[in-house]
Amino acid sequence: MTTVERRSVAAGRESAPPRPLWHTVLVRPETMTLVLLVVAVFAASALSPYFLDLSYILRSFTLSAEFAIVALVLTMIIIAGEIDLSPAANMALSACLFAYAQAAGVPMPLAILIGLGAGVLMGVLNGLMVIGLQLPSIIVTIGTMIFYRGVAQVIAGDKSIRVPDWFIGINNVFIVGVPVPVVVFIVLSIVLGLVLGVTVFGRQIYQIGTNEIAARHAGIRSRRIKMILFILIGFVSAAAGLMTASRLGSVRYDLGLGGELQMVLMAMLGGTYIFGGRGTILGTFLAAWLLVIVSTGMTVANLLPATQLTVLGILLIVSIIATNAIYSRAQR
């Protein structure tokens, strides 16, 4: 046996060979999301010539923009190894409190503050139970999901509460041709993408999600970081609730009903790993557009709602399988 052979065997024991750069850059879940997005655009425009109208896509996006905005923060929570299923109910309760307050004569700025403050409190409540009482977040937030929605119904009954005319129509306000909710989504994507990508705070979110015990040993204050995330998603959910109220012009207890599933779908489609530690804002950003284009494309193509649901379900399952396969390859 020659020396060269011996050395290569020894090196093999020390570490696996490095992966080529193209592999690291391309074999990742976001690539899959991007490919699906491109395919969806082509497929949809083949189905209907109207589809390539950008303003149409933007207007369609406003219908999902509120969920997409919350999904960005949810992505960070999932990366940190937790989950929050209560944001849609939070949206409804915050909006109901806001609408109820202004209908009862509270001045608008104060009513808005009440709505946002309620959202923050709901986030704090989730955080206290998950972090303080060490309960699993999936159970806690299923509980609060039902609880928040229930309180919303108690407050609003089954009536719609009107909001003042000037408050209506945020989706019809444009900044350089882009509806405001879409602008908010894009700006928040950039901000949170930077937070997650280049700051210590973002880095520590990944570390907590990868191995919380090791993170604590390394002096990372995981409980504080998770609390901040729960408060942030509470606040953002409330803001999304108010945006929904503005778009719809009135508030009912069932505002955003079922939205938590769309949010989770966006995060999963974007390649966020359900067990934490992996995922990107870019992925969720692309997935939100993918979801909108697929749903709109199917509507334009006159597909039955039942068929649409089936397609979305398949999409989610395929994306989870692909994400899992990519990560387990990388894990090796």
Add this chain to the structure above:
Amino acid sequence: MPDAVPLIAARGISKQFAAIEVLRDVDLDLFPGEIHALLGENGAGKSTFAKILAGVHRPSRGTLALAGEPIELASPHAAQRRGITLIHQEPISFPDLSVAENLVLGRGDGSLLGRVPWAEMTREARRLMDLLGVRIDVTLPMRGLSIADQQMVEIARALASDSRLIIMDEPTAPLTPKEVETLFTIARRLRDEGRTIIFISHRLEEVRALCDRVTIFRDGARIETAPIEALSDADIIRLMIGRPLKEYMHKEKATIGAVALAVENLSLPGYFSDISFEVRAGEIVGLGGLVGAGRTDVARAIFGIAPAESGRVLVEGRPVTIAEPSDAIALGLAFVPEDRAVAGIFRSLSVEQNISAAVPAKIAPGGVIRRSVERALAMDAVKRLRIRLASLRQPIGELSGGNQQKAILARWLLTDPKVLILDEPTRGIDIGVKAEFYDMIGELAASGRAILLISSELPELLALCDRILVMAEGRLTADIPRAEASQEVVMSAAVPRVREAAAA
């Protein structure tokens, strides 16, 4: 026994994982009625070879014969059916099922919907336990059993399926000396009944006490097979590491300075009570004792992971409150935990991220990470500690255990700690790398740091420490200066009084 038919005849066994050849052309005969040790550094291939025999892995090349008849083992189940059982270090069992249920599980008798014959099962389990001469209540759930007793259940399982070859992969690591003796007695009896036992261990003295022949692996190849009497310890180590062993364990001369860390009457009910000691700058203080004596709990309490309920911690003479590890780090403490995979590494994250994890302020002034600064720090640490890797960006999980451990040490050295607590820093690390660790620990003390070294390896404590503290059952039982320290003195302080009385 050259004229006997070997129970197992392995010829040209090779194994590749991905592109890496971990086992190369291994020929080995195992005879009935022998205890055969497999020795080698981590990654030398001994565990892989054992797993091939047990049907866990399939060889890439080569053949196996059982009592002269060629066999292929497609699964652990197939191996079990042919009388080959692998006993894991940490037994894999169903903790909520009873001992009896665990014993008969996976034996595949009875139909899917068949009735479970409880009474018969319990009777059979009792018979097996009697055969081994151990007293374990077979109706209790596995969860409550000590690791030693859980191993006994695994061995009983091997007997139940009438195994001819029993493979024990580092069975003694979690056991107390007394439990080891029981295990050895049983192993010898099984050998005398004509069964073959493969014994994998890092502890040479155990191999000497128990085994008839040894096979030494290095870099995936079988280097030597010989009767144990034919080889001296020095021979074995030389064969394992491929070069003569230099006298590696020594304490460097260091000036002992002021008290850096002191604890006074530290107590955490259920874990430890009334612990007081001090560690001075430049001093290496060992903390010995049996596994479970509460050593790790004391370290975790000092570092703020699970703080003590009463007592004081003083850093450089000032009483401090440490409620979280971040407080401890701010005070200049560092803690390399015992279980690297659980409490140390971020497996899927890059090596550089792992190294820089405890010093966010250094790599990100103002909160935004400067990649170039991080890279430079990590690169410097990799060179200084001679961490072998392919790239700073590769996930740390791809490195060998020793290099992962070096990366964790590098993480803590970046914090420039005044007090370094090392919990079993050389566990599961190759002999060669261990020597590097000993040198590093010596250098760290020489540079004026206070070191608290928790270790179950007596030679390690004796060679490195200025003083050895010993814990037994949550209490400090001895404080032994270097001059008076010996294996006997440390062990007699480590063995709990009550159990000693019961044993007598």
